[in-house]
Amino acid sequence: MNSGSLERVAVVTGAARNIGRAIALELAGAGTTVVVNARSSFDEAAGVVHEIEAAGGRAAVELADVSTPEGAQALMDAAVRRFGRIDLLVNNAALRREVSFDELDWTQWREVMAVILDGAYLCAHAALPHLRAAGAGAIVNIGGMSAHAGSSGRAHVIAAKAGLVGLTRALACDLAPDGITVNCVVPGLIDTQRGGAAGTREPAHHAHRTTLLGRRGQPEEVAALVGFLCSDKARYMTGQVIHANGGAFLG
Template sequence: MTERNLEGRVAVVTGAARNIGREIALRLASEGAAIVVNTLSSVGEAEGVAEEIRSAGGKATVVQGDVSSEEGAAAIVSGALDAFGRIDCLVNNAAVRRETPFAELSFQEWREVLSIILDGAFLMSKAAQPALSKSDNAAIINIGGMSAHTGAANRAHVVTAKTGLVGLTRALAHDLASDGITVNCVVPGMIGTVRGRSAAAEPSHHAVHNPLVGRRGKPSEIAALVEFLASPDARYITGQTIHANGGVFMP
């Protein structure tokens, strides 16, 4: 029986209570990583993810915290270190994906969306960097968005934030290379997920896209790509934006 790819590693997954974040947590756990399941408010669902991991023989803990504040990011990292003593992988998945016409978009909503998606990735990476630099297999994986590359109506805040993640990925790949930390961005296409009450039931920009493979993607397919980028086999990959979209968009 071969050793699993992430045996003995620790991964922090933000926004891990449901959908893609949940599947990433489960996939990394299946490869041996201990998982820090982060959520801001969906504590019950996050506990369910952690219990699913523990029931399968893995290790997991829930750390509630706000990625959009310095204090919150520091608390999440501190909770991970208290629970498991190390961090090898950070997945910046926390996001909100609202649709609001530009004429109705308030500066408060603009800032809220950017603070969670873009500021959150910066703050979490900043807080986790000292711990990641001690790992021999350190990875930061940002979860982007296809609309950042195609554009979309009523999503100025989300498109801007997700586009910023691409730039942050490239910049951090340079800045953190000397610490042995790879930094990549995974861009999901049209994925079948359960959306919260603050988001449209189906993003309007999906109506103009048709995946060549003839179906929506599964959260587990995004999780598989994240797991590869976190693994020892991906140490030569950094600064990349990698699309998983069934052929609907080809950069």
């Protein structure tokens, strides 16, 4: 990505752990300054920043709730105030709760939709003036395999992640004249750390799927794909939905 002599700046939402953390480290390893966003997990986000700084990179924590217009705008304002620009936006923040459809109430539906789909829209909208100013910006949305393969107990998550695909294609069309690429990376069956609390345990649909490669993917393998889409080498790619799932779903 051509940004002259200035260092690129990336905002990665939901970057305190797992795939988001790996993306932040991947981009930092390529010389990008990274704004590590989390909604409330300051200590974990600060740990990611420490890893980046220990390797010689630049990063900062910015806590913000991207599901609200105020939170998304505050995140982008803070990034520009601190580092002067935004070149890359990775919309990774998500909730992956499981609940049967008959027990899925409006509050649960809206909470998941707000973080995944509304959050991507709000962050892209707030970052847009800065991505335009960068001259060769990139947005990468992180999708979900179940939005393509289907699954029970995840109507809210699937609907939101499927919406990200549509948003990706729409923004690719709208933002191409500004030199901004927009793509979607869809991880599947990735070996991530999850707690034991409700909503963070291993997804039930994982038990019914296997990969052609006979193993789970690693967050770093997803991050490498995101890093490519954020690089100069991917400037001819936009509007694409790219799967990284070891052959668990052939889309």
